[in-house]
Amino acid sequence: MHGNVLELAMDISRITGEKIAGLEQIMLKTKMLSINARLEAARAGEIGQSFSVVAREMGTVADEVNAMSAELNRAMNDNAARIEQAGREMMLGMRGSRLADIARNTVEIIDRNLYERSCDVRWWATDSAVVDAVESPAIEAARHASSRLATILRSYTVYLDLWIADATGRIVATGRPERYPGLTGRDVSREDWFREGIQTADGDAFTVCDVAQNPALGGADVAAYATAIRVGGEPNGRALGVLGIFFDWRPQAQAIVTGVSLSDEERAASRVMLLDARHKVIASSDGRTGDTFALKAEAAWGHYAEGRKLVAYGLTPGYETYQGLGWYGCIETSAAL
Missing domain, CATH: 1.10.287.950 (Methyl-accepting chemotaxis protein)
Incomplete structure (x- = not known):
């Protein structure tokens, strides 16, 4: 019009x-x-x-x-x-507003996905096999817990692995020992997911870390979620250890940034990205990640022209009990379209 x-x-x-x-x-x-x-x-x-x-x-x-x-x-x-x-x-203003809506919707989609991950970790930490592995440590209990984690992984293909660590930070069971061998007994007490997970206030609390490479998982980019495993699986029970779950970030995020609603002309001239709170590119439609994008965000949602480029962005609003990590959806495209 x-x-x-x-x-x-x-x-x-x-x-x-x-x-x-x-x-x-x-x-x-x-x-x-x-x-x-x-x-x-x-x-x-x-x-x-x-x-x-x-x-x-x-x-x-x-x-x-x-x-x-x-x-x-x-x-x-x-x-x-x-x-x-x-x-x-x-x-240009109308197009920028439309792209800003798409950018915000992009980060909302990933946050809804990650909200489900926060539900998973809190639910599985109450599983009797998981609790027994740290409440009554024994070889048989660890084997049973590992079997239980493997069953979960067969149904939830978005995870690379699930780990159970005791209160000292020693891994006692994993879900894929055949794919990632030698992890049992590994000390993870200094890793953020463990340190923050053991300090969660109750069974409704969880922690999530920014996307990062995990050397123990083949250097894959993962989003790690964790919560304390408590006595009897009770919400207010004493923390006995930590359940860490590792979301396979790259394929899930890549599907989201390449699946946005753009015309063929727009898609050819655009880069769709997810940025962390420091504006590091953690997912990109062109496959390039790790660089820092010079985003000039003056509001939670908007767009601006810079030279021959149009940049549209949207800050995560969070979803349900998941507040998000200050991530942005961002689209950089040609202003001349």
């Missing part, structure tokens, strides 16, 4: 310019007729004097009309340029 308005304004300007040019041609002919009439009046001598006065007046009127036409033409050109600029700004 806005494109049609701009085209209409430009058509009006073009048609008006054509009419002014036509009027100038008529006045030029009138001017020439006036000159010819004055020449003929001069040849007629005294008899043509009165006609000469009329001819001079015709020339004066033609000059005045030409001057008015030139002024009108200047005004129309100036207004047409202003209308065209205003139209382009309006179209």
